[in-house]
Every structure is written in structure tokens, then in C-alpha cells.
Amino acid sequence: MEIVIAGSPRKGMYSDRFAQAWCDETGAELIYARSVNVGPCHGCGWCKGKGNGKCVQKDDMPEILEKIRKADRLTIFSPIYWWQVTAQTKLILDRLYPISEDEWKGKVITVVMNGAAEDDDKEFELLKAQFQEMADYIHADLRFLGVGTEDDAHFEKSLEKVKALAKEA
Numbered sequence: 001m002e003i004v005i006a007g008s009p010r011k012g013m014y015s016d017r018f019a020q021a022w023c024d025e026t027g028a029e030l031i032y033a034r035s036v037n038v039g040p041c042h043g044c045g046w047c048k049g050k051g052n053g054k055c056v057q058k059d060d061m062p063e064i065l066e067k068i069r070k071a072d073r074l075t076i077f078s079p080i081y082w083w084q085v086t087a088q089t090k091l092i093l094d095r096l097y098p099i100s101e102d103e104w105k106g107k108v109i110t111v112v113m114n115g116a117a118e119d120d121d122k123e124f125e126l127l128k129a130q131f132q133e134m135a136d137y138i139h140a141d142l143r144f145l146g147v148g149t150e151d152d153a154h155f156e157k158s159l160e161k162v163k164a165l166a167k168e169a
Contacts (some may be wrong), residue, residue, distance in 0.1 A: 001029035002169070003064075003071045007078035007089030009034050011086060014114050014149040019077040019163045022112075025166035028075065028166045029067065033088035036060040041144055047098035061095045069099060073169065079149075080115035083123055104138040110169070111142070112162060114149040119158070121148070 006019035016032070023030045037060045046056040055061055076093075078085040085093065108110055111131050117123060124146025135142035145165055147158035 001071045002073035004075045005027045007033045007086045015077045022166045041094040075110040104140045108141045112145045116150045
């Protein structure tokens with residue numbers, strides 16, 4: 001089972017289209033970060049103590065956490081906003097804290113970042129290094145793809161790369 005998080009705040013843009021193509025290829029379940037009610041992590045630690053892996057907040061995140069816990073794969077699509085994932089994506093990433101290291105072991109995390117740049121742009125290298133550090137910390141396997149989406153022509157070339165990566169999944 002695979003869960004896909006589409007992190008664009010704008011409906012129908014490149015990240016959404018990549019995520020939909022991925023799900024068409026893999027049969028994964030798609031969650032739009034902009035469409036769920038997820039508040040910021042409060043850093044209270046309740047989930048690691050009394051919460052026994054569950055967050056104290058009453059929003060949509062407990063359901064998302066359970067889906068991710070059951071999944072073998074988590075795939076994240078986000079455009080690059082200020083050298084990072086979007087705020088909508090970051091809210092979900094921060095709230096993954098209740099998932100224990102043991103629960104992450106053996107999972108594959110795929111991150112596809114797109115931006116108005118060439119595929120070999122430094123921002124992709126930096127983002128890949130950041131996500132690699134996170135994956136290493138939780139003992140998950142990372143696959144990363146950074147693609148340029150400066151215009152529709154770049155998007156079409158990048159879509160082929162996303163589809164090829166999905167076929168490897």
C-alpha cells in the first residue's frame with residue numbers, strides 16, 4: 001500500500017498533475033495537503049508519552065498517520081517554495097513525529113520536488129541532501145527526484161521522468 005501527499009496549495013498545478021500520474025501508474029491513495037485540516041505540531045511531546053503514538057490534536061492528522069503506518073511507501077510531491085516544501089506539506093511532515101523509528105523501518109519514502117529551474121539546479125541537490133538526512137535518521141529508504149517545471153514544455157519532459165520513477169516503484 002502506498003500513500004501519496006500532493007503538497008501544492010494550488011489545485012491542478014504541476015505537483016498535482018505529477019501526483020495524479022503517479023497514482024494512475026501505482027494505484028496509490030492520493031491526499032491533497034491543501035484539502036485536509038492539519039494544524040502545526042505543538043512540540044508538546046504528548047504523542048511520544050501519554051499519547052502512545054497518537055497526537056493530542058483533534059484534526060485530520062490521526063487518520064493520515066494511520067494510513068501512513070499501514071503503508072509500505074510514502075510519496076511526497078511538492079513545488080519548491082523558498083528552498084523548501086510548501087507550508088501545506090510541511091504541516092504534514094512535522095506531524096509525522098508520532099510515528100516511531102521501528103514503524104519507519106523498511107518503508108520507502110519518495111520525494112518529488114519541482115521548481116522553475118533546470119533539473120541539475122543546486123536547489124535539488126540541497127533538498128535531496130536534507131531529505132536523505134531525515135530518511136537516514138528514521139531508517140527509511142529514500143528515493144528523490146528534482147525536476148524543472150519552468151513552463152509546460154519542461155513539465156512534459158519532467159512528467160516522463162516521474163512516470164518512469166513510478167514504474168520502478
